[in-house]
Amino acid sequence: MSNPESSLSEQQQIRLEKLEELREQGINPFPTKFDVSHYSKQILSDDNLISETQESGSRVSIAGRVMTRRIMGKASFFTIQDSEGIIQVYIRRDDVGVEEYNTIFKKLVDIGDFVGIKGFVFKTRTGEITVHAEEFTFLGKTVRPLPTPKEVENEAGEIVKYDAFSDKELRYRQRYVDLVVNPDVRDTFIKRTKMVQTMRNFMNECGYLEVETPILQPIYGGAAARPFTTHHNALDMPLYLRIANELYLKRLIVGGFDGVYEFSKDFRNEGLSRFHNPEFTQVELYVAYKDYNWMMDFMEKMIEQVAISLHGSTRVNVGVHEIDFKRPWPKIPMYDAIEKETGHNLYGKTDEEIESIARSLDIHIEEGMGKGKIIDEIFGEFVEPKLIQPTFITDYPIEMSPLAKKHGTKEGLVERFEAICNGKEIANAFSELNDPVDQRKRFEDQARLRSDGDDEAMTIDEDFLRAIEYGMPPTAGIGIGIDRLAMIMTNSESIRDVLFFPLMRPE
């Protein structure tokens, strides 16, 4: 919209006219500052601020957006919203002046405008804590009308919403508006941040080092996924946006750090869904001299702590379920879990036997699907959706885990676990493969899968091999999906509800 005046709505035109009128009245519609003494929440929660008479009260100074207005001639109530909440303001012509009240407040202020109020705190007849305005300052004009949702408590004590800003497309595309008018959205994102902070503190207290590794990578690796491709002009070379940061973090373990972690935006060129956004966040952690059993213990402790810090309890309501993060979480070997749900025991089975079992279970098998992938399909179909409470699934087939160490005792398996919760994977971890000869062989197997048509199979990373050839200590590594975990911790149905700006097609 290159904004010819005719394309503006009536309300936008009127607001632009008011903007000019403010200037003509000698009022700067966009002043630079205002001294705030209190937030709405402080005022509402501190009875000491309430004064019986105008003279006795201490003064407060608040600022925010005008959200509702009730004009009753020479006096009005309106509410302003600041970063902590909403508070009501009472303003009278005889307190702030005829000009300020009649011309500015009543005629030129709209819902959505920023204002500053100085005054004292009192309680109205109906008991609502309210700021009685003595000074009114204009702080910023909004020229586009904000949605005007209303909430009211009915006789049954239920909150009824009117005119909620509920169109999901508009909410995702105009998150700024969503945040202004839907307080729940704000809470969700605050929880997400608190979740990350809890994890960061937890890892810092363990002495692990937060690091940053490349997002633009000449060779992508560390996961099975299709990448985004880009190009560096000066070097005239292709680059990939990382799909994981595993291989770089392990290079740092080689370099002598005993514990490193990174909260990383990763990028996978896949479809969009309720559970998938092309860019997403995970935290990866690598700790030297530990194995995957230790890591299960670590994860339980950390996530239990997250639940407690967000909800004050290990129990979290998610959809129809109550999920309890209290440790210890059950640990079930993958093949045992599959046997329990399907009756088929996969231990020691050949590729052909597994493929025929999969067919008997109506698993869709495609050309180039390796044994590991087929087993993963069976697991994803029959087991994963049933795991609501947090559960560790352990000991994965070697074919689907090219970076994990072979199992100490179980042939054909690796020391790997996934944490499953609410029917979805939230973490993936293993005892890291540090045998460079074995690692090279696994990469070569991946290269073979790739040439057989699996475009998600890994490519050989010679520099990574060189690194671990210099020697890597035994190491446990984990990746935890931050978005998925945030969905659970905030009871959100879609990944878009825990991303400020989910990817959308252009308008």
Add this chain to the structure above:
RNA sequence: GAAUCGGUAGCUCAGCUGGUAGAGCAGCGGCCUUUUAAGCCGCGGGUCGAGGGUUCGAGCCCCUCCCGAUUCACCA
């Protein structure tokens, strides 16, 4: 990528078997000095997602396309 549902005023929605578009909130003009979905009187506001077709006439029927939600498929 497939299926289903949806897109009408700034927001939330109604719109019958096809007959020239409505409500509440928001806005504008009034009245109103403790209201709270404030109230009362009056008024304005629309490329009905886009384009084509059928028809005397299309928000509504048909076709194509765009955008979204949900489910499925792939993936974390």
